[in-house]
Amino acid sequence: MSRIIAGGETVICGGGIIGLTLARELLMRGHKDIIIIEKEQQLGKHASGRNSGVLHAGIYYSIGSLRGRTCLAGNFLMKDYCKSKGIPLLERGKVIVTKNEAEIEIVETLHKRARENGARVELVDEKRLKQIEPFAKTCKHALYSHYTAVTDSKSVLKELYNELIASGKVKILLGTRVNGIKGNQTLTTNRGLIKFGTLVNAAGAWSDELAHIFGIGLNYRLVPFKGIYKKLRPEKSYMVRSNIYPVPDTRNPFLGVHFTRNVSDEVLIGPTAMPALGAENYG
Incomplete structure (x- = not known):
């Protein structure tokens, strides 16, 4: 798809605790226009929601x-x-x-x-x-x-989500999977194009695949x-x-x-x- 669906100063790939806490910290430091993209239809479906909470x-x-x-x-x-x-x-x-x-x-x-x-x-x-x-x-x-x-990681995720949405400065796109990059600052996804100024890789177990799209860490792979x-x-x-x-x-x-x-x-x-x-x- 070639339609631009979103664009932000900062785009964070990954809707787990790392991605959401990074967005919160950026807000606290005065940043705005933040987009979080998550390939699943819910946040924290993987490691962030599948741990003991210790x-x-x-x-x-x-x-x-x-x-x-x-x-x-x-x-x-x-x-x-x-x-x-x-x-x-x-x-x-x-x-x-x-x-x-x-x-x-x-x-x-x-x-x-x-x-x-x-x-x-x-x-x-x-x-x-x-x-x-x-x-x-x-x-x-x-x-x-x-x-x-x-603690309870799912409760933490829920509170972070509520806080970010209430700020009015963070957009969260669920069901959005990165497929590649177009030019220097445009992601191609299953839903369309997303423009970014700075991209943050918080993709968890898929972070190596995302890095490889940018030609980074090609000699490394998560096991x-x-x-x-x-x-x-x-x-x-x-x-x-x-x-x-x-x-x-x-x-x-x-x-x-x-x-x-x-x-x-x-x-x-x-x-x-x-x-x-x-x-x-x-x-």
Whole structure:
């Protein structure tokens, strides 16, 4: 289609939490005329709406790293946002438990990293752990993270959407898929042409494909993994007060199967980590 359907100073590709929060931040900095395009007919259909809602606290990242700083800063900002908007929020922290003495050194390393990154953490013994999580077990020590919290990502998305639309400065185009680029500043989509001054790639699991359209990152490709959760039976949910995590295998970029109590008072067990064989293979 060659008809121009929209144009904006800033066009954000992707209607998940990243895309919406970027739009909100741009508004706060005085920008206007912002367009968000989303290929689905609803916002947050993928990663933003398919997660446990845990707000991490900079525990796992290298001391002084950008990820460590932004993780903790994002934790504080999101908690403030949830409180200001009345979005469900559980501030109960989490424990990382060890299953043998070989994991104690890893927990001590995580404790050091977390403190250096500004997180509030403490090493607790088995007696103290029992006060925090009566049914959790550990070998000698566990790591207790005070700042870890849980929210509801779909409620966050809904509030962000309402805020952006109410501003009158953001247009959200659903069911709009990028097919290519025409010239330097025009996207071709399934609905027509979209002009842009600045383009932001917040396309999640499809961000590599979008980058390739612009000839960027051609040697890189995302390898999608999926995590499957189970729910603890309601009559057993009293056994988990907050979040119980294992010591991660530092050779892999996963945190391991854990217990999470969500804002609906359900206890999730997961996730697994397996190749998804497709960016949207949720089966």
